[in-house]
Amino acid sequence: MTLGKVIEVLEGEVALNTGDMEIEILSVCSSDLMSDLLHFSSKPRSLLITGLNNTQVVRTAEIADIKAVVFVLDKRPDRETVEMARQKGITLIVTRLSRFTACGRLYAEGLVSCTGENR
Amino acid sequence: MADKNIEGSFHLTGGDFTNAGAASSELKSIMTKLNISPHLVRRAAIATFEAEMNVIIHAVAGVMYYLITPDSIKVVLNDMGPGIPDIQQAMREGYSTAPDWIREMGWGAGMGLPNMKKNSDEFRIDSVVGEGTTVEIIIKIKEDKTP
Numbered sequence: 028m029t030l031g032k033v034i035e036v037l038e039g040e041v042a043l044n045t046g047d048m049e050i051e052i053l054s055v056c057s058s059d060l061m062s063d064l065l066h067f068s069s070k071p072r073s074l075l076i077t078g079l080n081n082t083q084v085v086r087t088a089e090i091a092d093i094k095a096v097v098f099v100l101d102k103r104p105d106r107e108t109v110e111m112a113r114q115k116g117i118t119l120i121v122t123r124l125s126r127f128t129a130c131g132r133l134y135a136e137g138l139v140s141c142t143g144e145n146r
Numbered sequence: 147m148a149d150k151n152i153e154g155s156f157h158l159t160g161g162d163f164t165n166a167g168a169a170s171s172e173l174k175s176i177m178t179k180l181n182i183s184p185h186l187v188r189r190a191a192i193a194t195f196e197a198e199m200n201v202i203i204h205a206v207a208g209v210m211y212y213l214i215t216p217d218s219i220k221v222v223l224n225d226m227g228p229g230i231p232d233i234q235q236a237m238r239e240g241y242s243t244a245p246d247w248i249r250e251m252g253w254g255a256g257m258g259l260p261n262m263k264k265n266s267d268e269f270r271i272d273s274v275v276g277e278g279t280t281v282e283i284i285i286k287i288k289e290d291k292t293p
Contacts, residue, residue: 063257065195086166090195115171
């Protein structure tokens with residue numbers, strides 16, 4: 028699924044666009060704990076859905092090869108987070124949806140978990 | 147791939163969350179420029195990042211030293227911190243001594259040390275209570291069989 032389509036499905040708003048909306052998202056991670064994310068995410072080019080809103084999210088995304096981060100419950104990233112994401116080339120999206128609903132919608136559209144577990 | 151040895155070091159300051167992860171980020175960029183396989187870069191970056199975060203969270207200060215040869219990536223982190231009384235317990239998934247405010251920042255899941263081990267080909271940890279902890283992460287380049 029393209030990043031553009033992900034944004035449409037999540038009724039998201041782009042807080043920072045660092046490039047190609049046609050980039051193919053292969054899997055999704057959802058966590059507020061960064062070490063869980065680093066431990067279980069095994070696939071590159073994935074999307075992170077999180078309720079955590081700070082620069083640590085961007086650092087972790089960079090290390091784990093995550094191309095875009097979705098902040099749920101309308102949480103807006105602060106200036107520092109946006110600036111770091113700009114430097115690292117990570118697109119930031121905000122949705123009013125909860126983590127549960129955001130994940131459910133993408134799952135229903137056929138996306139899989141970044142852990143590689145079966146559907 | 148590196149055709150000669152490349153080494154360097156970063157100084158880490160405990161509690162400096164503004165720059166937390168910056169050393170691992172820089173090292174990831176160095177490895178990428180050396181055309182090391184993205185799979186290995188990712189493993190090395192995750193292991194290093196976790197080790198760096200542990201220094202920022204728990205220690206007063208530390209040094210991250212790296213040596214990249216045509217055969218391997220070696221990263222050693224040496225900190226001046228509280229030390230780990232029971233390494234076996236600390237290696238257990240989910241075990242954490244991080245305070246609540248660290249958890250609120252997204253850390254302290256108790257997966258840091260297991261993550262370092264999981265992503266390393268060789269992993270060593272040595273700690274003296276009241277003095278500090280040394281972590282050594284080695285990722286082999288030539289023996290990588292992952293596509």
